[in-house]
Amino acid sequence: MPQIASAALTAIAAYLLGSIPFAVLSSRLFGLADPRTYGSGNPGATNVLRSGNKKAAILTLIGDALKGVIAVLAARALTHDENLVAIAGIAAFVGHVFSVFLRFRGGKGVATAGGVLLAMHWPVGVATLACWIFIAATTRYSSAAALVSALASPFLTAWLFPQASWVVAVAVMALILIWRHWANIGRLFSGQESKLGKKKA
Template identity: 65%
Template structure:
């Protein structure tokens, strides 16, 4: 029962749609109405506001970090385990991807997954972020960077974190990330994918 409560609490934390909240607070157009239509930092950047994109990125990442750290902080008083922390991490991620506040149409989960990984293991999470950054700077394709990081994350977790539950959680998050980027993969293959910093277009 405690694990179920942890999962539900983490899901609601992850469901908080920072892209929409930040955009509204700053008087910007709803990110679901332009570009990729994705309520995430990369699409918010297409609004032309770097500040909004950065705030969205931080908020989305902190959701994942907060869920894991909260589960760990409550471990002793509630009898939670590291397995529960892993459950919190993946459900915070799923909350972002399938946000209850956005009719289960959330973002792709890159920033939230990064927050989860950094809370899980600063080293494994840091190496995953380094992978994302290297590919992003080299190609200027956020989607290609996300896919590379998704493939690298389970490897780093397996090598650096002695936990079957965390390895399983990371594999699950990576699988969902790759699935959520299926349209990006098609555009990358066709040479039609937008690069980081491209101006917004109407979502059609």
């Protein structure tokens, strides 16, 4: 199969996988309100946690992370071309952020990006996760943890897994993550950002 066709099929399949809205599905499973109707309105694990249902939030987190893991591992099982594998990873991430099933209004992509990094090269994933946990534990702000981890991830990739296609892919994901958290940045500076575990009104 021509390289362009392989890349296109890989991107489409990974994008559709990434588009699965686990936040909405897990909320329905537990009889909760649509996460797009409360809190930050973001269909992600942190906002589902604001419902007070930890099980739904954990299920959302696992589902969103697995989208990134499966996309990368499946692509790697089918090809030895890391360029195509990187395309699968970023396509799954983009699918989460711009979900076709949610009219292209998806989540912010933190968990899916984490899954991509863990499957790409686990030391990078673990280092980025450790960064997230440290910032989240010390500040209680999920958004601050996501922003710091996003900034660190391209440098960690360049250091621990210096493949050009992956460094570019991770840098693009980091930029999208920062853009998706733009409103959070404003709230962090104004002291109006919600902390982890704070329930919806």
